[in-house]
Amino acid sequence: MPELPEVETARRGLAPKMEGRTFNHVQLRRKNLRFPFPKNFIRRLQGVTLDRLSRRAKFLVGELSSGETLLMHLGMSGKFSFEDAASPAKHDHVVFTMSGKDKPVIIYNDPRRFGFMELLAPGDVGRMAKLGPEPLSNGFSGPVLRTALAAKKSPIKTALLDQHIVAGLGNIYVCEALFLAGISPLRRADNVSPDMCEQLCAQIKKTLQLAIKAGGSSLKDFAAADGALGYFQHQFQVYDKEGAPCPKPKCPGSIIRTKQSGRSSFYCPDCQI
């Protein structure tokens, strides 16, 4: 499911039902996701308050009153929802019951189990240590991108998926931003000019902001925690549009699909150079 906009959508849905509340009950319906759950996961959460739920790249970051940090990653197919009549459903792996009059029951469902949850000691940032800049922050700019790309011989597509270069993009938004910036996914990263970097940086920010505004993209059935479906998929220009005419006015090309480092790239060979 989730790239930065979907994770941000999940965060916004969860925050009102988690922030400032205590974990009244934690249930694990299996002992691992991608990795085993941390030792004493339940005991280290129950009775602890989640003070703040933030996001770093594609990670959800819960600051706990115990001093530890609850790190959650949704992998390819993870999603949060609130309990409904159908619970528990297949692939519901974690159930958080929070304090408060409404006692919200939050369910983590993940068919492919590429997601994971970790508890970090105070001051430890764990696997977030080597992440590149947040794409929507001031720390991400044309010059910063240019500097990071200068050392890369790989295609720009591959470089933008590298979370050390910029953190939070995935296959969809990389394809979309490269199209909007008019840059071929095949172009070598170190051959993306300063002007192109400026343009690319601007299109990345714009795409992510529009996607967040749309509540993310709903490919299979990704939804915000409240069940609302994101609708950014209706604004895709190239992703999953193989064979469609290029959406750029007057461009005679059509969208093709190719494979780069094992993932599909969608682009217009006529107007992306």
Next chain:
DNA sequence: CGGGCCACCTGGCGGC
């Protein structure tokens, strides 16, 4: 070390 490839999992879809 950088880059390429596979592994991890389940499910949906198209083709035969």
Next chain:
DNA sequence: TGCCGCCAGGTGGCCC
């Protein structure tokens, strides 16, 4: 209908 191969929003680990 059934089976098979391929595809899927990510990332970690292994190899050269």
